[in-house]
Amino acid sequence: MSEGNLIKVGSPYVPDELKDTVTLTSLDHAIDALGELLSPVISPVANLARSNSVWPLTFGTSCCAIEMMCVGMSAFDISRFGSEVFRATPRQADMILTAGTITRKMAPALITLYEQMPEPKYVIAMGACTITGGMFNDSYSVVQGVDRIIPVDVYLPGCPPRPEAILDALLKLQQKIRTENYHERKKRTYNQRAVRYVDYDTGKLVDDLVEEARQEADAVLAGGATIALKSEEKQAEASEKKD
Amino acid sequence: MTHDAKPPAQPEAPLEPGQYGQFLKEHGIATNRLADSCGIETIAIQAEHLPSALKLLRNSQEVKLDLLITVSGVDNNETFDSVYHLWSYSHTNELVIKVMIKKTDVPEGKLPMVPSISNFWSAANWHERETYDLVGIRYSGHPYLRRILNPWDWEGHPLRRDYKQPVDGLNDKNPHSFR
Numbered sequence: 328m329s330e331g332n333l334i335k336v337g338s339p340y341v342p343d344e345l346k347d348t349v350t351l352t353s354l355d356h357a358i359d360a361l362g363e364l365l366s367p368v369i370s371p372v373a374n375l376a377r378s379n380s381v382w383p384l385t386f387g388t389s390c391c392a393i394e395m396m397c398v399g400m401s402a403f404d405i406s407r408f409g410s411e412v413f414r415a416t417p418r419q420a421d422m423i424l425t426a427g428t429i430t431r432k433m434a435p436a437l438i439t440l441y442e443q444m445p446e447p448k449y450v451i452a453m454g455a456c457t458i459t460g461g462m463f464n465d466s467y468s469v470v471q472g473v474d475r476i477i478p479v480d481v482y483l484p485g486c487p488p489r490p491e492a493i494l495d496a497l498l499k500l501q502q503k504i505r506t507e508n509y510h511e512r513k514k515r516t517y518n519q520r521a522v523r524y525v526d527y528d529t530g531k532l533v534d535d536l537v538e539e540a541r542q543e544a545d546a547v548l549a550g551g552a553t554i555a556l557k558s559e560e561k562q563a564e565a566s567e568k569k570d
Numbered sequence: 571m572t573h574d575a576k577p578p579a580q581p582e583a584p585l586e587p588g589q590y591g592q593f594l595k596e597h598g599i600a601t602n603r604l605a606d607s608c609g610i611e612t613i614a615i616q617a618e619h620l621p622s623a624l625k626l627l628r629n630s631q632e633v634k635l636d637l638l639i640t641v642s643g644v645d646n647n648e649t650f651d652s653v654y655h656l657w658s659y660s661h662t663n664e665l666v667i668k669v670m671i672k673k674t675d676v677p678e679g680k681l682p683m684v685p686s687i688s689n690f691w692s693a694a695n696w697h698e699r700e701t702y703d704l705v706g707i708r709y710s711g712h713p714y715l716r717r718i719l720n721p722w723d724w725e726g727h728p729l730r731r732d733y734k735q736p737v738d739g740l741n742d743k744n745p746h747s748f749r
């Protein structure tokens with residue numbers, strides 16, 4: 328089933344010959360349809376509520392975390408903007424501030440944390456380290472930008488960014504949440520992949536190579552036996568030459 | 571120490587054994603004195619004599635080098651060095667011991683072997699694991715020689731001269747990187 332079917336209004340496609348025997352148990356399509364209908368009314372209210380209660384995850388891996396702690400204390404007090412509690416579990420958090428260097432050893436843990444957060448979830452890439460690798464650029468052990476492993480909503484440069492900058496990033500994120508619409512967000516979500524492996528010989532991503540191979544296979548299947556025959560002939564020629 | 575003091579150049583003639591070299595010589599362990607590092611006596615020693623020499627230096631009342639500051643590793647051009655820094659609280663004195671293993675002596679595809687000292691000096695346990703992780707020196711007899719800083723399935727030893735960074739989607743090494 329393609330993605331288009333998932334968000335189509337009405338029931339999903341069921342072939343005619345199965346109409347009598349199939350029972351639809353998922354209400355996703357109905358909820359989607361209802362949601363799309365009501366979203367002009369509900370979205371502004373819901374977004375206003377959501378944007379003013381963005382709870383961050385307690386996540387700090389190095390020096391940037393000190394500024395993150397500072398912004399939670401009384402001098403700057405992030406709770407004025409609705410992010411009062413740093414939740415200790417991703418299940419209760421809406422936003423992750425990637426405060427600090429993400430090493431290759433930490434990357435799987437960060438991905439797990441991100442995937443454990445309930446939708447809708449947001450990421451602020453805090454500090455030079457998580458934007459481009461920062462001063463660990465070209466290091467063998469540091470992920471060169473956290474947007475290679477999780478999607479990022481707001482980039483917050485600095486080494487470390489000042490607490491006011493964190494508040495500014497939070498306000499930017501709130502603006503973004505207010506302009507949002509549940510359906511558009513759902514369409515945008517895509518599958519995450521931890522590490523994209525690269526083929527050493529060609530320098531291409533393994534995913535791309537697999538896709539190429541699949542397309543070739545499809546072409547062969549579509550072209551019928553002729554192409555297969557041709558390749559067999561070629562092999563035969565080659566073996567003759569060898570002899 | 572002044573900043574413009576030059577590090578001592580390697581002299582042609584072999585150096586006279588220093589205090590600790592003399593001590594080890596009296597106990598039948600041959601050492602080779604190297605140029606001092608930052609004014610600290612530095613000696614090179616054969617790998618098989620290392621545990622007995624360290625036990626002697628630690629336990630005898632005369633020298634009593636009873637603190638193991640660090641175990642580290644160096645990839646020089648011709649050798650792999652396993653370096654031990656010892657400190658004596660009672661004599662406020664320091665010693666650097668190097669075990670140098672020629673790269674030509676290491677079989678192809680094998681790691682250089684140095685006897686582990688962590689079974690009688692437990693401070694060395696994690697230091698040896700770190701040296702194994704980053705420089706790739708295998709400490710024979712270590713109770714739990716596994717990578718300590720890098721992930722367990724890491725390939726290669728990053729502080730070696732011939733180390734190549736991994737090529738994948740997490741860095742810019744790949745010319746077809748999606749960023």
Ligand code: SF4
Nearest residue numbers: 390391454455456487
């Ligand atoms: S960006 Fe700077 S302050 Fe932040 S984690 Fe990296 S090195 Fe530390």
